[in-house]
Amino acid sequence: MTALGDILARRIALEGPMRLDHYMVECLLHPDHGYYATRDPFGRAGDFITAPEISQMFGEMLGLCLAQVWLEGLLLGAILVALVWGAGALRRPGTVFGVFLIGYGLARGFVEFFRQPDAQFQGPGNPLGYALQFGDYGLTMGQILSLPMILAGLILVLRARRA
Structure with missing residues (x-):
């Protein structure tokens, strides 16, 4: 399991079921392991490329x-x-x-x-x-x-x- 997965598992064990919106906030915005905190998702090297970056x-x-x-x-x-x-x-x-x-x-x-x-x-x-x-x-x-x-x-x- 990943580090963020361990954090989420501990939180669920302590607090019980987690709402989907809280889960998504953790996955995307966690300061050390969140998607947007660990990489730049935009541009040619990222997951999202927009047309103005192409032409x-x-x-x-x-x-x-x-x-x-x-x-x-x-x-x-x-x-x-x-x-x-x-x-x-x-x-x-x-x-x-x-x-x-x-x-x-x-x-x-x-x-x-x-x-x-x-x-x-x-x-x-x-x-x-x-x-x-x-x-x-x-x-x-x-x-x-x-x-x-x-x-x-x-x-x-x-x-x-x-x-």
Whole structure:
């Protein structure tokens, strides 16, 4: 048994069963034998390595992703804010969520025009990787999956207008 194991066994013998959180504190933070007290667990030599230690590309990609999400959501967010504050859409249940579904579905369908083709659908007669093809035109899988969202949004908005 290790030195820390002996210490824990003596403590259990004296005090009885030990709570899990107390056990973990001893294992990790004991001044002489704890995991964090005896080694640096981070970095290439440790048990944990984070992406910034490998390359700055992780931070750059995360920043680009957040910027893209912010820019794509800006228009839809502005429309929703205008609906809530300007048009009083909260008085008609289903309007705000319905408009969100329509806007998100349309935005998702639109960005599908600017992405890599789906490899599983791509072929000699379908170089753009359409999941559903009509001659030279078609719909990608992302566009097909956006259609139920748009339809659900339309149903919610129409029901809210009738109420």
